[in-house]
Amino acid sequence: MIWLEALAFLAMVAAPLPAAAKPTFPCALLDGLNQACPAQVSLQPPCSDCHLGGKTGGATPFTAFAWGMRARGMSGSVESVKTAIAQMKIDGVDSDGDGTPDWQEIIDGTDPNEPGTASNIQDPQLGCAVGGRRAAGGIGAALALAALALVRRGRRRR
Numbered sequence: 693m694i695w696l697e698a699l700a701f702l703a704m705v706a707a708p709l710p711a712a713a714k715p716t717f718p719c720a721l722l723d724g725l726n727q728a729c730p731a732q733v734s735l736q737p738p739c740s741d742c743h744l745g746g747k748t749g750g751a752t753p754f755t756a757f758a759w760g761m762r763a764r765g766m767s768g769s770v771e772s773v774k775t776a777i778a779q780m781k782i783d784g785v786d787s788d789g790d791g792t793p794d795w796q797e798i799i800d801g802t803d804p805n806e807p808g809t810a811s812n813i814q815d816p817q818l819g820c821a822v823g824g825r826r827a828a829g830g831i832g833a834a835l836a837l838a839a840l841a842l843v844r845r846g847r848r849r850r
């Protein structure tokens with residue numbers, strides 16, 4: 693009977709791990725955009741681009757980006773991911789409405805579901821913070837010039 697236990701142990705060790713939730717999809721996204729997929733997993737598009745909370749599984753691919761991909765034919769195959777992202781590019785889909793299309797956010801590594809994560813958003817050139825700093829600097833410079841004028845005026849009178 694020991695041989696049966698040994699055989700069972702070998703079967704457990706040699707058996708392949710259960711398939712993860714489509715680990716090829718992140719690279720398929722980049723492949724569909726004619727981009728090389730980085731070998732380092734942390735540099736690949738994250739699962740959270742499609743899956744709520746980044747938790748993979750059939751019950752979670754409901755981000756705005758995922759809905760856009762599904763509407764363009766994404767199913768359970770790698771080829772469908774490539775063709776869907778290519779169609780997203782053609783359609784200029786911007787799921788978070790921040791002005792950067794989803795395909796560009798996938799390449800840039802930003803979140804196509806979260807506005808404000810795109811790298812092309814410029815710092816504000818107008819507004820309270822910018823105006824406040826300039827006003828404070830202007831007042832300080834004006835006070836310094838007024839003090840200098842008073843000092844010069846005082847010296848001339850002596």
Ligand SMILES: [Ca+2]
Pocket residue numbers: 786787788789790791792793794797804810
């Ligand atoms: Ca966007």
